[in-house]
Amino acid sequence: MTYCVGLRLDKGLVFMSDTRTNSGVDNISQFKKLFTWSIPGERVLTIMTSGNLATTQTVISMIDERAKAPEDRSPSILEAPSMFEVARQVGEMLREVILTSSPTGMRADSTFDATIMLGGQIRGGEPRLFLIYPEGNFLEASEDTPFFQIGETKYGRPIILRAFDPAMSFEDAVKLLLVSFDSTVKANLSVGLPLDLMTYETDSFQVGHTRRIKADDPYYMAVSEGWGDALKKAFNELPDFRF
Amino acid sequence: MTYCVGLRLDKGLVFMSDTRTNSGVDNISQFKKLFTWSIPGERVLTIMTSGNLATTQTVISMIDERAKAPEDRSPSILEAPSMFEVARQVGEMLREVILTSSPTGMRADSTFDATIMLGGQIRGGEPRLFLIYPEGNFLEASEDTPFFQIGETKYGRPIILRAFDPAMSFEDAVKLLLVSFDSTVKANLSVGLPLDLMTYETDSFQVGHTRRIKADDPYYMAVSEGWGDALKKAFNELPDFRF
Numbered sequence: 001m002t003y004c005v006g007l008r009l010d011k012g013l014v015f016m017s018d019t020r021t022n023s024g025v026d027n028i029s030q031f032k033k034l035f036t037w038s039i040p041g042e043r044v045l046t047i048m049t050s051g052n053l054a055t056t057q058t059v060i061s062m063i064d065e066r067a068k069a070p071e072d073r074s075p076s077i078l079e080a081p082s083m084f085e086v087a088r089q090v091g092e093m094l095r096e097v098i099l100t101s102s103p104t105g106m107r108a109d110s111t112f113d114a115t116i117m118l119g120g121q122i123r124g125g126e127p128r129l130f131l132i133y134p135e136g137n138f139l140e141a142s143e144d145t146p147f148f149q150i151g152e153t154k155y156g157r158p159i160i161l162r163a164f165d166p167a168m169s170f171e172d173a174v175k176l177l178l179v180s181f182d183s184t185v186k187a188n189l190s191v192g193l194p195l196d197l198m199t200y201e202t203d204s205f206q207v208g209h210t211r212r213i214k215a216d217d218p219y220y221m222a223v224s225e226g227w228g229d230a231l232k233k234a235f236n237e238l239p240d241f242r243f
Numbered sequence: 244m245t246y247c248v249g250l251r252l253d254k255g256l257v258f259m260s261d262t263r264t265n266s267g268v269d270n271i272s273q274f275k276k277l278f279t280w281s282i283p284g285e286r287v288l289t290i291m292t293s294g295n296l297a298t299t300q301t302v303i304s305m306i307d308e309r310a311k312a313p314e315d316r317s318p319s320i321l322e323a324p325s326m327f328e329v330a331r332q333v334g335e336m337l338r339e340v341i342l343t344s345s346p347t348g349m350r351a352d353s354t355f356d357a358t359i360m361l362g363g364q365i366r367g368g369e370p371r372l373f374l375i376y377p378e379g380n381f382l383e384a385s386e387d388t389p390f391f392q393i394g395e396t397k398y399g400r401p402i403i404l405r406a407f408d409p410a411m412s413f414e415d416a417v418k419l420l421l422v423s424f425d426s427t428v429k430a431n432l433s434v435g436l437p438l439d440l441m442t443y444e445t446d447s448f449q450v451g452h453t454r455r456i457k458a459d460d461p462y463y464m465a466v467s468e469g470w471g472d473a474l475k476k477a478f479n480e481l482p483d484f485r486f
Contacts, residue, residue: 154430157398157430158426158429162470171485171486172483175478186404187397187401223481223482227477227481230480230481231405231474232406234473237469238469241462
């Protein structure tokens with residue numbers, strides 16, 4: 001499994017992904033799931049992937065190939081005029097890869113399924129965040145739904161629902177994401193550290209902070225340990241129940 | 244969907260279940276999922292159900308019929324000599340109902356699947372808590388795993404992992420369960436109030452507190468609102484992240 005979260009803040013976008021890939025519980029590997037393409041000053045595009053690794057790696061390679069070979073007949077996401085068009089192209093590639101892999105065509109429960117999150121900004125437009133389904137269609141984050149999660153989303157959702165605020169700083173957003181990831185890692189073996197982090201500041205048109213957070217990262221450890229105590233304290237402060 | 248939790252405390256057992264049943268999102272009903280049979284002074288047996296409603300209702304009816312008709316050739320759970328034997332009987336009934344309903348026999352993804360939690364105490368034994376699978380086999384809660392969840396378990400799991408303590412009082416256990424249920428209800432439409440609560444005190448051999456907690460229950464509302472603030476406060480108290 002996988003856990004990735006993309007936040008749409010007033011200040012820009014924040015992406016975090018884990019790096020664990022497993023086939024069963026005894027075939028665990030570490031793979032990058034956060035990828036960035038940029039033309040500094042003009043566009044920054046970030047993709048996070050969940051689902052079948054063969055599918056997502058193929059999609060990423062296709063994007064890379066097309067980004068490198070402008071003579072390719074298929075348009076490159078580095079040339080697409082808008083984020084919407086990038087989402088459409090990535091969705092099309094994803095759909096194509098899944099269709100090709102599944103001998104019986106696309107089914108709702110295809111084992112070759114994958115879901116992709118795409119965020120970024122192209123000069124002339126706003127920063128946008130998309131959730132792209134295996135079928136190639138997609139949703140866009142809005143004021144009502146200012147974040148997306150993919151993969152093993154449930155354990156870490158309640159804290160985001162409660163504490164997310166679009167006006168928060170990048171630093172607070174990272175703190176929130178670490179709490180959400182820590183709750184997930186503690187509950188589910190298929191999500192694991194290190195975590196990849198990237199921020200994008202609106203209208204900067206360049207990659208912001210990037211960091212790989214390892215299991216022995218002092219701040220992660222402080223959050224992980226502190227959150228247990230903080231939760232217990234919060235729990236104790238709630239009014240007591242009486243029969 | 245459904246959400247049910249059974250806790251094995253030093254003091255006894257605590258059960259909580261929601262009451263929402265849905266088939267899709269537009270066919271929502273309220274059904275009891277917590278059932279108790281007892282012979283005061285001798286045994287108390289509690290069952291919570293999740294999964295296909297036709298399956299679980301049939302199992303409950305079979306238990307009722309057999310409990311009422313002692314001449315029935317099948318043994319009744321009220322006569323079984325041990326909790327283990329009760330678990331075996333309930334597992335057998337569950338398996339039988341699913342097998343009968345599925346024209347092609349039992350499959351891992353049968354739509355007639357259901358999972359049952361069974362807890363209680365029979366004089367001469369300890370209080371025990373079992374998780375019974377659609378296949379009829381079962382797990383027992385132990386010191387290492389002193390609680391079970393069935394249904395929509397993920398949203399409400401992190402807080403139980405962090406705050407559960409077998410030495411806690413029934414009152415604190417109810418508070419913990421309400422926080423866990425509230426996180427689930429806020430994140431998932433298929434789990435809904437009212438909640439059914441039951442406690443069983445070790446060696447009492449009688450049903451303890453039972454309560455139906457409705458959405459307008461003042462304590463539930465206090466927990467639900469207070470938890471959001473408490474979480475935000477806990478979050479703010481964590482050390483700040485710096486790039």
